[in-house]
Amino acid sequence: MTLLSIHAKDDCYAGPENCICHAFKFAMKHTHIPSILLRFTMTQRHHFVQHTVFFSIILALLVTTPTTWGQTVHRKGVDAGRFQTPVTLADVDRANDLEWCNGQTQPAITVTDARMNIIWTTNTATHHRGLSFGSSRDLGPRHARLALKRILPMGSILVTGNVSVSVLKTNVRGLGDLADDSQWTPAQRIADGKVTSEQAMDNGMTLWTLPANTRSKAIRLTHVPQPTDSKFDGYVGGLYIMTDRYTDLTGQARVVSSANPKEAGKLIDGQNNSWGAWDNGPKGQEVEISEKNPVWVQLSFPQAVTLSGLNAYACGAEKVVMEMLPDSFDGPLGSAKESDWKTVVTRDGLWDFYPAQLRPSLLDLGNDVTLRAVRMRMIAPHNPSGMHGHMQRRPEGGKRVWLDELQALMPLGNKPLQTAILDSWQKHEAHPPIAINFHLDKPGNVTLVIDDADGKRVRNLIAQTPYPAGDNVAWWDGLDDIGRDTAAAGHGLYHVPGDLVKEGRYTVKGFVAPPIEITYEISGDNAGSPPWPTPDHKGGWGTNHTPPSCVAVVPADRNQLNKELIFIGSYIAEGGHGIFWVDKDGNKQGGKHWLGGHWTGAQTLGSDVGPKPDTNTAVYVVSGFSGEVRFVALDRNFNEVILGKYQLKKSERRMTNDPSPVGDIAVYNNIIVASLPRLNALWVMDASRKALLGQIPLDNPLAVAFAQDGTLLAGSGEKLARISLDLSSLASMQAASDPKSLPVINTRQSQMSMTLDHPSGITLLANGNIAITEQGNHHQLRIYTPTGRLIQTIGNPGKPTIGKYDANHMNNPKGVDVDSSGRFWITEDNTQPKRVSLWEAQGKLAKAWYGP
Known part of the structure; x- marks a missing residue:
């Protein structure tokens, strides 16, 4: 028996329970100890009572193997009583979960956590990710099957998602054919006063009822998209099976x-x-x-x-x-x-x-x-x-x-x-005493007013109220609204006192208008076509968070579309695509939400400019977030490939002094060089081996690019450094063991003569000229000869200002690359507006894309 004593305070971000979890994780590392006695003493500042509570928890952990621990999960919550689900964790048959779309089946990948499921069990809640299925551009039904290992009674099922529900009949062998409706018993619900089996709305939270005495061992979830839907996928967040029938x-x-x-x-x-x-x-x-x-x-x-x-x-x-x-x-x-x-x-x-x-x-x-x-x-x-x-x-x-x-x-x-x-x-409600009957030939929005015998308005009864075709009635309580506060629209407090009208003759006047119809015209500030997300990922534009800040041109031989593509990245993505790619005309061809982990799209992008690139890799991405530097690639089929993730500092909420942000990257024959300005260093990685090799010290490094001969150009403050490194020797270097203490790679460095103004992006032209996006006082693309002489500027100069928008002026130009037609693609690290601009080699603005 080993006694492990831990003291923690209620100061951690996720609360004391998370501290206990950390203690468990520590104990689990010691699997050779047959029994651990864990004493956890916690000082908690109670949120509702101003005093301090000290207590100890004694936990006997009978540790055998880590897998045994991973299969037991304590779930909080109120005692469900007779609503308790009959499903145990052992009943869940995730190996046989399946999805079907367009006649094709594949495993339904619910979640990766072995303890959590889409199906609620007696000792586990559902997962936070849910199940999306049937991702296809085609209309028609798509199904998902969630399997059980034994037949269970099922009276009703609580489901979140945009699906309808059916269960496998007991006389069907195996786990059924998802496309054969005759093998499945549909569940029903009450909606709009009638019984229906139609699917729930998006984000639906629905209780489905099955016929009496239903038993089954598989649940089928079905979604039928409409042509106007932004996504065609079916989705289920979770389901809870009850033995008895409820509605x-x-x-x-x-x-x-x-x-x-x-x-x-x-x-x-x-x-x-x-x-x-x-x-x-x-x-x-x-x-x-x-x-x-x-x-x-x-x-x-x-x-x-x-x-x-x-x-x-x-x-x-x-x-x-x-x-x-x-x-x-x-x-x-x-x-x-x-x-x-x-x-x-x-x-x-x-x-x-x-x-x-x-x-x-x-x-x-x-x-x-x-x-x-x-x-x-x-x-x-x-x-x-x-x-x-x-x-x-x-x-x-x-x-x-x-x-x-x-x-x-x-x-x-x-x-x-x-x-x-x-x-x-x-049928059960009392109503005012005076009926006003009217007939409509077709549905419409009705407005009725009441005038007295002198034609004076005494009551505005209803306004733009929808009524169906046929005979209808509106009710009047005999009160006027003459004493209403006519200034209410200005101060927002509405007061409409009513007095009983005098006995007499009153006239009802009114009109009917057709229902208001909404017709889509245009989506402002969004360059996508259409502006909303679509199942093929061609809809929408970028992300709703940070602006596009990096760009890379990728040759046709390195992607499955076999055409030149321009990749555009935004650092942080909450919704939409943090990285996406367009053709040379700016038509979006696809996109992804995050790369490398939570929140990051692409802080930097790079295409291999060396003579021996990996043609199975389209583009390289390096991002820094919450103390972690993330090296990622997209292969020619646009699949994410993690090259390496390196934690420099423990992640904290509202992190300050984060060392991980990346300034720029350059790639040459599978060697990635990334600038980390807060570390005053360039990191060097061999992507072919997924090996972080070492660092090149450099003051305030930002923009980097390789020349055709393998020479590295790197912005260092307001100067541009030429760096010669022995690329062939890097192949024999061992991977570094500690990213916080990287070995120094020997190089030869020299500074070019010109002085730059906040260089942020750089690309080398076929003729050897150097194109640099400079901010500072210029906010232009400035082109220099190999010797450092300025020969061309693109864009109207000057700092961003308030006033009339100038399309020929760039606000915080950052990422830049040149396509096979010699045109410059430039991303502007600016939110008002977010813009990607395309410029002819002569300096004329060819096109611009805005938003979202």
């Missing part, structure tokens, strides 16, 4: 909330709203949430309904009380007093489950309850100390809660789903 009545309910009522509709919209979910305000309420100061949400129904429980999806409260307005209550719902509400059950231990793509908290009411309305009172917020790092600030000191969706789960037993369709609200 969700939320779509037939009305919702109110004690806080932020304008956003309450999100609670019943059937969507996974994620960060846009309902909450009680961006900062919460003024006092901490408690039993005395709760936040509540309420669902009401047009008739009495029977519920087994609720699904508080992505809930930001840890403890809730469920209350009901019994079916014996016969007054208007709005007239109910606090004494009319009855407590049903209290549930503790709810969990948000971020960043999982399925985040249920299934709340069993204990018994089936018949009611007119149900209310969930949130009486305790989440303690942020155990939450994901992205969420730790969200509770706002115990004053804020949130909720993405509140589903009302009605038990069906053996009854058909049709029996869960409720009466319309209109």
Whole structure:
């Protein structure tokens, strides 16, 4: 027995639980120890009580092999009661997960983490990545199959994604043919007052109901794209299988909330709203949430309904009380007093489950309850100390809660789903006494006003309100709106008091207009065609984050399209493509989101200019992010190839003094030279061996480029250095073992005579001339002879200024390369606007692409 004692404070970014995980990881390295006694002492600053708590956790870790550890996962969350899934982790048969599109099948790659799955199990939540399937430009259905190792009862399935659901029939051998609908039993749901098997909307969060006594060992997820969709892929974030049959009545309910009522509709919209979910305000309420100061949400129904429980999806409260307005209550719902509400059950231990793509908290009411309305009172917020790092600030000191969706789960037993369709609200609602009947030949938006006998306007009844074709009725309560505040539009507070009109004769006037139709005309500030992402990755343009800042021309013999391509990169990508490639006319041919790891697209780009390039490699990319330098390549088929990743400094939130950013790269016969200005060094890598070899010391290095003879040109501050290195000797150098202490590579260096002004990009022309993008006071492309004499400038000179935009002026020109026609492709490291410009050899602006 070994005693491992660790003391940690609640100062780490991801919270104390992550500190425990680090301790586990440390212990796991000592697999030769048969038993470890781990004592973890943590000092925690409690977020809601101003005192310090000291405690110890004694954990006996019976360590055998790392794989045994990896198969056991503790999952938080409220006890699901009778909603507990029958699926165990051992039931999940990921080896037989499959996707089908256009008659072709391939393994469905769900997630790489062996512990997590798309299917929720008794001891694991779902993963944060979900499953995309059927990536194709063709229309038509695409399917994904999630397999189980045994037949299980299935009554209902909770699913996030844009899919419809069916399950394999038990009389089918094996795991079925995804293309044969006869082998699969479709699940159904209630939408718009009818039973349907149609797929859910994008970001749908849907409870699907199967026929009574259904059993199966495979689930089929189907997506049918529309021609106007930006992406044709199907997507499922996760699914939760329940033994019994339930349906969700939320779509037939009305919702109110004690806080932020304008956003309450999100609670019943059937969507996974994620960060846009309902909450009680961006900062919460003024006092901490408690039993005395709760936040509540309420669902009401047009008739009495029977519920087994609720699904508080992505809930930001840890403890809730469920209350009901019994079916014996016969007054208007709005007239109910606090004494009319009855407590049903209290549930503790709810969990948000971020960043999982399925985040249920299934709340069993204990018994089936018949009611007119149900209310969930949130009486305790989440303690942020155990939450994901992205969420730790969200509770706002115990004053804020949130909720993405509140589903009302009605038990069906053996009854058909049709029996869960409720009466319309209109049938049960009281309405004003005066009916105004009118007929429409076709649907339209109706405006009605009411004038008195003298023609004076007394009421603007409805405005641009949609009505269907046929006979319709609008109701008037007999009040006027003469006393309304006519200045309301200026100050935003609307007050429309009403007085009962006098007895007399009144005339209703109105008109109907066709529904407003939206026609796409143009997408401003986006050079993509179309401007939105498409399944073939040709749509859209760059990324929505940093501007295009680097460019490289790639010959036709190094890519699968067999034509000259121009690669364009942006440093950081959140949405869109951080790196993409276009043909010589600027037509986008493809793109990728990240390269080398999270967030980085391409901080620098380089094409091999040596006589012996690797023709199976299209382009090289080196980026620095969060203390890590990432060497990457795209092969001729545009697949990512990791050449090496080197951590110089531990990643920290809001990192300062990050040494990893890269200024520029140059490539010659598979040798990559990357400038790291914050290290005052050039790094040298042999890409063919994926070996980082060493460094060349150089003050403030930025732009780099190889000449045809292998001489390296490197910007050093305001000067340009010529560097001669023995490229042949690099082949015998061993890979460096420590990126923080790289060996120095011997070179011969000399400085050229000219003085540069903030050089940022450089390329060598066929005639030996040197083209350099300079910022400083110039913001031009400036061309020099091999001896350093300035012979040409391109672009109007001067610093960026506020005023009329000049297309012939470049703002912060950075990346530059020359194509086979002698034209210059230049990226401008500027956000207003983001621009890639193309210039003729003579200096004339040929074309420019803007955005996004």
